[in-house]
Structures are given as C-alpha cells and as structure tokens.
Amino acid sequence: MALDKIGIAKRIAQEVQNGFYVNLGIGIPTLVANYVANDLEVEFQSENGVLGMGPFPFDGEEDADIINAGKQTITTMPGASFFDSSMSFAMIRGKHVDLTILGAMEVSENGDIANWKIPGKMVKGMGGAMDLVASAENIIVAMMHTNKAGESKILKRCSLPLTGVGCVTKVVTNLAVLEVKNNAFHLLERAPGVSVEEIKNATEGTLVVHGEIPEMNI
C-alpha cells in the first residue's frame, strides 16, 4: 500500500545520522522530527533563526517570539541558539547544515526541483528554498509521486518554474525511494506492497531498476 505523509516522514527519518544538523522544510518534512531515533544527537535548524528546535509547547506555554519557519509556535532544546536571518543563511549557504529535507511540486531526472510557483495560479514565493537547494549537498525531497489527477510529478523535465537546478540527490515518495544520478531516477526501495510495475507507471522520468528492489522497512 502507498504510504501516507507520516509514512514518508518515517522513512526519511531513517536518513538522519548521528551528529547531523538538519533543516526541515514546511509540510511533510516538519513531521520528520517526530520519528528520528531518540539515541541520535541531531539538531534541527529553522531558517527564521533557531538551531536546536524542540517540540510544540504545552498548551498555554506558547511564546509569540519563538516560532519555526512555518510560523508555528515551538520550543527549544538544551543547547539551542537564536540568530539573525543573515547568519541563518550563512549556515545554509556555507554548507554547515548536513541535511536538507524539503517538499516539491515536481522533480526531474537531472535533479531539478520546482516548488515555489504555479504561473497565474499560485505564487507564494520561494522562501528559503532557493538558498537551500543551491548550497546543500545532501537534499532529500519529500513528495507525493503523482498529483491528484494521477499524473506523475517525477519527470524528465520540470514544467513549473525551477527552484534549483541539478541539486536533488534523493526523493522519498508515497510509492518509492529514488536516488537521482546520471540523469535518471534509480529505484532503491518500494513502499510496502507497491510493485515495481506500479512505480514505473507512476514515473514519467527515466526509471532505472537494477535487480531485486526491497520493500521499505518502516
């Protein structure tokens, strides 16, 4: 069965390694923090100026001055720090952040990503996404494999305005884990109960299937 958003978050959480500083985008990526193994030393960075994000505050303890990039009230962990926007992006642009997890509307087989604009329809802006994808070396995209009409979002070429070029290294969808290299999506894992055939049918971009493809372990 295809994964839901929580399933995608759980699978991505397995990519987080001990000692990582991690930037989480808005949406599914935010959920990843809930599923990272407790014994790992990990710090979450939010580009609005906090390193060492903690869980949501208890009811009644929320502070208007402490929010994440999704403008949600949060808490901080012991060892946390606050800083200005320029310094926040020095962490990002300067490659001090080890892993970036963000959502996308489309990705293409050469690693392009589109997630900020649908011309004439939706223009919310890129926020920090362009800075993140232009600099991070380890980018995981969390997304649905197809849109509501069933059309693939895993493409040969993105149709929407780009956020970054040739930057995506891994994609985790409701159907599969894909590695992006050599101008193709390489199928690494299937969602539980999802066949290679189903993934092929849902993928417009070049899909490389090498040998037996294991199921995700979540």
Place this chain on the structure above:
Amino acid sequence: MINKKVNNVKEALEGVKNGMTFMLGGFGLCGIPENAISELVKLNIREVTCISNNAGVDDFGLGLLLQNKQIKKMISSYVGENDEFERQMLSGELEVELTPQGTLAEKCRAAQAGFPAFYTPAGFGTEVAEGKETRAFDGKMYVLEPAFKADFAFVKAWKGDAAGNLIFKGTSRNFNPNMCGAATITVAEVEELVEVGELDPNNIHIPGIFVQRIFQGKNYEKRIEQRTVRQKQ
C-alpha cells in the same frame, strides 16, 4: 553617549514621504515593527516600496498597508497567507519582486556593511537570475545580487537604550539586525527602553551606531500566526 531617543512613534517617523522605500523587520508576524506600521497607516504614506520577508496577514502587519493600498511594490521571499496580497498581485495592482530568503537577508546586510553587491548560488538557473550577471567560482555558478537601497528601516527589538543599543528575543530577531544601518535612517521600536548602562555591553546584538532613532513601543499585540501546542500527558 549619543542620544537617539525620541518621544514617540510620531517623532520617530518624521520625514517619511510618499514614494519612499522602507525596510521592515519580522518573519511572518514575529518581530514586526507594529508601532511603525500603525503610524504609516495613520499617516497614509502612499506609493511605497516595502522590503520585508513577508507581507503580513489580511488584517495585521503589512496587510494593513496593503488593505489601504499604500504599497506600490513589495520585495519579499514568501507572501502566502494573505488573500488581499494575492489579489493585488495577480490583478497587477501590486508590483512584486520575489527574492530568495537568504539573498534578501544578505542584500540588507550588504547595505549595512558597505558592500555594493555579492555573489550567491541561490537562484542560479531559475527566473530569479534572469537578466543578472552570473559567474563561475571553482566550477560552481553564482548570481550577482546588489545591496538594497532604502530610505527608512523600521525594526523591532526586545530591549534597547537611548544610545540605540538593541537586544532581540527568540526568533523575533530574524531580519531586524540585518536591516539596522541598511537604510538612510533606522528607526528602532522596543518593548522595553531601559536606562543607559543597564544593558551588558557583552550582550548587545546591535550597537547603537546602526540606529538613528529609538522609542518605547506601545500596545504590542504580538499575534501568533500558527498556534501549535501539545497536551500534557
């Protein structure tokens, strides 16, 4: 000590005129200069260009200036959560320049620090880089981005003193320190204006040299955009 203190928001905004460019601190509604925004609405200053990461919500923050059609152009990185903004943008009433968030911050900091421009990888290969000079360094492509130029910067801090020294709280810091000294006149409003000497010089986030006017702010609403909580077990 050079005294930067003014008595109220009215004095602090002396000299604002139609058609000017303003920088406004804040991320979402967190750390926005609430008093300065209210005063701009009251003064009905029009045709302004606003440099601000976001555009507020429909009935708060910069949304108030938008409702009043005072803004000619917005320079921002993210403008969701504001229906009036979207309406004005899609209808062409409002000019919008969307800028990557880190670039936006650095264009402020560059103005503060005296850099005319800088190279950043953000936006290379996207429409953000169209018409801009690009250059390769060590095999990677970068886009040349100029520093901002602004007439006033309106920032909000937690504590400050008459010397203009500022301390920020939590994530309400965001763009505020980067905008200090990045415009011709920087106006700081603070929740607590303390006696000179009370702030520990070791803990100052922005030295007073970057601030021209400081005043004790009033009636902070500090609205929360997304109240997210968990329940005690």
